[in-house]
Amino acid sequence: MPKMYLMIPGPTPVPNDVLREMAREMVNHRGQEFSKALLESTELLKKVFQTNNDVFIFTSSGTGAMEASIVNFFSPGDKVIVGVCGVFGERYAKICNAFGLNVVSIKTPAGKGIEPEELEKVIKENPDVKGVFLTHNETSTGVTLNLRELAPIVKEKDILLIVDAISSLGAIDLPTDALNIDVVVTASQKALETPPGLSMMSVSPLAWEYYERAKLPRFYWDIKMAKKFLEEGATPFTPAVSQVFALRKALENILSRGLENNFKRHKILGSAVRAGVKALGVLNLLADEKFASDTVTAVVPPSNVNPDELRKKLRQEFGVVLAGGQGELKGKIFRIGHVGYVEPTDVLVTLSSLEIVLEKMGYDGLRGKAVESAEKVFLNS
Amino acid sequence: MPKMYLMIPGPTPVPNDVLREMAREMVNHRGQEFSKALLESTELLKKVFQTNNDVFIFTSSGTGAMEASIVNFFSPGDKVIVGVCGVFGERYAKICNAFGLNVVSIKTPAGKGIEPEELEKVIKENPDVKGVFLTHNETSTGVTLNLRELAPIVKEKDILLIVDAISSLGAIDLPTDALNIDVVVTASQKALETPPGLSMMSVSPLAWEYYERAKLPRFYWDIKMAKKFLEEGATPFTPAVSQVFALRKALENILSRGLENNFKRHKILGSAVRAGVKALGVLNLLADEKFASDTVTAVVPPSNVNPDELRKKLRQEFGVVLAGGQGELKGKIFRIGHVGYVEPTDVLVTLSSLEIVLEKMGYDGLRGKAVESAEKVFLNS
Secondary structure (H helix, E strand, O other), X not given: OOOOEEOOOOOOOOOHHHHHHHOOXXXXXXXXXXXXXXXXXXXXXXXXXXXXXXXXXXXXXXHHHHHHHHHOOOOOOOEEEEEEOOHHHHHHHXXXXXXXXXXXXXXOOOOOOOOHHHHXXXXXXXXXXXXXXXXXXXXOOOEEOOHHHHHHHXXXXXXXXXXXXXXXXXXXXXXXXXXXXXXXXXXXXXXXXXXXXXXXEEEOHHHHHHHXXXXXXXXXXXXXXXXXXXXXXXXXXXXXXXXXXXXXXXXXXXXXXXXXXXXXXXXXXXXXXXXXXXXXXXXXXXXXXXXXXXXXXXXXXXXXXOHHHHHHXXXXXXXXXXXEOOHHHOOXXXXXXXXXXXXXXXXXXXXXXXXXXXXXXXXXXXXXXHHHHHHHHHHOO | XXXXXXXXXXXXXXXXXXXXXXXXXXXXXXXXXXXXXXXXXXXXXXXXXXXXOEEEEEEOOHHHHHHHHHHOOOOOOOXXXXXXXOHHHHHHHHHHHHOOOEEEEEEOOOOOOOOHHHHHHHHXXXXXXXXXXXXOEEOOOOEEOOHHHHHHHHHOOOOEEEEEOOOOXXXXXXXXXXXXXXXXXXXXXXXXXXXXXXXXEEEOHHHHHHHHHOOOOOOOOOHHHHHHHHOOOOOOOOOOHHHHHHHHXXXXXXXXXOHHHHHHHXXXXXXXXXXXXXXXXXXXXXXXXXXXXXXXXXXXXXOOOXXXXXXXXXXXXXXXXXEEOOHHXXXXXXXXXXXXXXXXXXXXHHHHHHHHHHHHOOOOOOOOHHHHHHHHHHHOO
């Protein structure tokens, strides 16, 4: 197998010590060994969530936790505001619609985030709103919302605030309790450096009040059942045992490096990628600088370069795997993931390969340019 | 780590070549390599399901597929019949209730299955019934239903027939298409010899007609979305990538041994366990012989033996892990799983350890008795 550089916003590369946990012999999911791993993982997760709230682990993709964050707290017809800065905000709106909620969308142009004034205005216009859904880090456009500005606006009115932090939690600072965020959802396969298969959700006391009133049907995602079982060190249904062992290991790694250091590392990686891309001149960053994500960068190539063609060459020639565009941006952009188990060396390989492939596609004089700028970021940080 | 014998009805032991797939480097879930594994796994699954119907893989526990088999096909208020022979039949009834269906239960005493006459009678009494849910193999009591008798009764009226085959598919013959079963659900961690984290569901053309009329809210479990993505070799949401690779390997193993041989092997394992248990005299089988499961055996110990105490001794002294009772049977029985990657040697170890521990607990003259009877089964098969 050729050497591969998985530079996509997820699933992200998994360290070998975590992969080895995946290959552990199977154990009884009702036995002590698993129970210990589940309880320890949950406690470690609370540290990464920066919360004292309940945290639950579901066996599902991240979208499962998104669904859980709706069916546990709302009733048909409830009005909710959904921030839509791309495909994943849109997904939240779609799930809310599927469950019969009354959705008011705040849709931004690609590359832009939500401004506090806008959120304030929409909340004022909708005094009967029950919940606000925000995508902390919109993977499809490389946009990160400033929750330090936005969260207080929602919480001033005691509206339930639900944040999709699937592609950010652990990599970009998200102080759940300090910002009073009621529900945060994430998944194993991004910054948490674990193979996909688990999603997680934190639940505030206010969210529990909403739970008691909520009338949407639920079973698999039911957090009351999950809470009852977790008190016995178990899950209601057979969990993805291997991923729980892997998650514990990955969280131990992350927390031993220090959460603050992890945020800093991603800040540096993001800055280096953006500096490198900009230095090439021929590529444009999709996201506004003020919303630029530290875990994923969306790049607009020149109009005569097909981004999917470019990605194919990068993969075939250098084993560098980038992501394509999603939704309306399909075939228009490519995306560089720099989240989780990604090092400066991976960024250097990516930028360097990009220089070579672009030069082969007719863009002269790019050699070393992106790499030089990225090196500068690494040297100065 | 001491040598362990995981003799529970799931998660079951996983062969080393399958475990090694779990530790594979992460890949892009939208890339060719994963796409190939997903499509091949789906085709191999169809062989194990014995169906030409659509088969979908969800990232979830088996209960997730159970929920999927409800929300995709029914509307609030729909009347359904649920066969309840234990905890897992009860779970189906609970999920149906949670989603507002009108549930008519056929509840049998512990250890008994559903008789054709009973099912016929209840269907006759409820001419407006839309669906019948049956648990092929009830893990909590070790009861297997005779679907060759029951399925035609349901299908005579063209009622949707949904079968939970989580703990049987691949181990006990379940000819989905020959019996015209509309929806079959299963999961990775039983007879399919793969770690937990995936569930599967087959969908007949009639079930698709139900889908089009069904009004229950759905998103994560939506099979129309799953079908659209599967046509492109993908899943709507990030799947448990590692388990899909592992599943493909496990299915290749099972099918290279031959499905018929796998059924036969489980028949022999089940017979050997039951013969061994009976030979001890002091233990009773919970399930009626005519409903005896070939994947799990529920055992009633003498009244002065606490089954959980017995299990603890077996685990500590011999590494033999058995399951306890569930629901009403908690603390009253123990259960021996003999499904998936389990060999006659595992059964011999289990029975022999049981003889020793029971003798230590005061039951004389058991030495060799269970093992002898099991050996006889192995020798004669």
